[in-house]
Amino acid sequence: MFTRNWKHLCRRYSQAVTFRTSEIYPAQHNENQIGLFYTIKPDLCKQLFNHGGLPKSFMKQTKTFTETAIMVRQPALDIMDCIRASDMNKPVIRYVLYGEKGSGKSLTLAHLLHYALEEGYLILHVPWVSEWLRRTPRHKEMTNSQTKEGFVDLPLDAAEWLLHFKTQNQALLKNCELKISKDYEWSKREKTEAGSPIAALVEHGINRVKYACDVIDALLLEIKILSNSKQCKTFVAIDGFNSFYYPMTRLNTPTKKKIKPEEVTLTNSFLELTKNDWNNGVVVLTIDQLAVPDENQESFLPRYLLYKKGFEHLDPFVPIEVGRYTDKEFLSCANYYRDRLWLRGPSDLETELKFTSASNPYNFMLQCAPL
Amino acid sequence: MSNVLIFFYRRLKNSSFNSSTRTLSKLQIRNYAKATSFPDYYQNPIFRKEDQVKLIADSDLKNRATVPVKPPTVSETSSVYFDPLVNKVINHVMEKGNKRLARQLVEKAFENIKRKQIERYHLASTPEEKAKIELNPKDILYKAVENCKPLLQLQPIKRGGITYQVPGPITEKRSLFLAIKWLLETTDEKERTVHFPEQFAWELLEASNNTGKVVKRKQDLHRQCEANRAYAHYRWQ
């Protein structure tokens, strides 16, 4: 009883300084809420981001702040407006989020994912492409592809993604309306028949890790067909998309041969998905300097990060910049931090922090930490 | 003899409670161990805004206007979050002049303290408990250092071929030095898998609660001073 009162008091206090909005449905967000924080419910958060999707440092913050609050910002609203205005019967429109390091591209994507979930989209979300191509833990499972000659499979990563896909789309997969169009024969004994639900395909991939990459290939193809036939609308979100176009990955075959990104089966499946040869869907990509090595981080603009090949692949796309905090956003964020006990001290601290962090959201968060 | 000791105790205790501000002003003075390019009549810079305001209010400015002043170092800024004690601790942590890394480590430790305390704050059920929890890492550092400062020290003095550990008073500066040194030494006694910021945060929290290894070390020293008080007269004889 008392805690509830306390929470209530907190909320009232927060609303008084207006850095928080009680509107928890992203679809309802509009210009009036720019710069305000909204809270994602914990169970929803778990469903969406349990297998990645929020940056690590942000996850740490959510633990300390005991809530997952995302700021409503212009780029996310902009994309929502565009999605609402666009004709779903036309080929999918690719939106590319770009911006400086730490400007909040991934969080904008998270906001959009929440929107997509609320709007009933089928979500295909890759939390961080570099996780597949550039991160090399000691035991990175890698096998030569059985079905495609000269390609490399990442079965564990693929299975993990399938799990992620399954958790994100629990509700949609349950209602079994999404059927497969043709037979898939994995081996002599194992096969998935036409007409069985997509969930079966996903389950097969998770259980039989060996076929996970092929399952993803098939799954993405099926989803394209389903979207074209208006059985579902699809939301594709890929974070760190430019990793697919960096000339080299960090992966090595057992014979020490360097692998190019286009030699990985996952790359091909997802590049196929980002083409505009299907409709009834939305594709939101982020390109990030952090997805490529330090020596290729000279600029954050799309052509530089995507290279010629990537640019031509996506063209025409809608570039959307995620910028630094505006004055209003910065103030609201500082107030939020003060509310969450993350920031304290005299009020001229803000002016100084604004200057030293150059209003970059990540830098601001970092510089607040030891204060 | 014990009277003498008690006298020390009192004197030091009084001074240590009153002189926290004086300690701070002392911290901002740079005394160079090595010869510097500045002659000794060069004054230390006054780089804090509040000090400058005070200087103008006291009309001391006229006297200083004619005296040459050393330039402030890079770390001595008028920033809101500059703190002389923190700067001192960073300098103690620093190795081979790598101040950047040292600052990062100490700041990371502060972050860890803050996270722990905020977590505790959220776990606390009543407002009274919540009010008790200190959330500012800098305050915790101050408290920890204050708790770790020894009031007496043992000096080895050779009398009649035997070296006696003779208790005696300790200067403000040395007691601060020992406090920070002990905190860092205790932090270094950690598992390889534990990182410095985590352990340092832990030690600071312990010390600020007047518990932990460092405070015990201080108490041990005091106890030994008490035990050796029979030798106290060797300081003069």
Added chain:
Amino acid sequence: MSILIKRSKSGCFNSACNVKLWRLNSTSADSALKKGEEEEEFRVLDILKKRDKMQRRVVKRTDVQPDRIDRMATNQNWGNVWPGPKTFHPSSVPLPIRQGYVPKGQAPPGKKANAELMKIPNFLHLTPPVIKSQCEALKQFCTEWPNLLNSEESIEKHYPLEIISSDYCHASPSIRNPLARVVILRVQLADLKLDKHATDKFKRLVGDRYDPKTDLVTITADRCPTKVQNLDYVNYLLTACYHESWNFEDWEKEKTEDDMEYYDWDNNASKRSLIDWYLRVKNELKIMNDEEYKAFDISQIENGAQYKASVSKYMNEGENPQTVQEYSIAVRKLFGLPQKKLV
């Protein structure tokens, strides 16, 4: 007598006063002198004899003419005083000139007996009135300036080739300067008669000697020892480059899109993807070959022209926030999406 002679020799000049002194001094010796002829006697020591006074030397002025500058009239014709190139002469130049290096705080030495002033070449024979009068005299041999070349533009139009070289005057024993041999040729690229291929090749041949901002080709020659040779060489270079750029070699056919200096939207993937998108929207997707793609008229696509312009600018001007913004606006128009709201 011999003494007398000796003494008289040691005396400087036979002035009257000296002789008188001499006589006064030797009054007592006079008798001894006479006796000496008969018998040898000791010389008399004259104790009271006064010391020889230092004889003041009287400077005898030589007959030197006064300085010429003191006699110069203020309204004289300078051209007559200094008619041609000549080493500096202090008496002829009525100017208080000082020249030379001295320790700090001292004034430089004056013009008389000043080697510093004599070392350097001077231009005292080329004063403005002299030049003017010489020009006047030369005028009868000149033709008139063409009155159509009355402006800078018209000169540039009729004489597009510009040759720049420099002459130097400085304080050194030699009047020659190594930099005087440098010859710079400048010409607007637009003034050369070149077609598309030749322009491209010419630009590649001259490399960084072409400035795209001003459209100027600047060729500099300094490898020959004299100016004339360098001038010849510069002219040769321009001629050679010009004719070479008109040549079409066999290997030039192998040039691909990447070698082009500019991004031609019509040849690029961007046009293909735009057309594909357009046909998909209309549900008329068909497989086309390169020629068909190139020939496709984009004017039927709404806002296609703006898209083309923005992509071309994006690629040609390079990537910067401005071009990305323009690209974004064009794409949104193409897709029929709302523009970004400014907050």
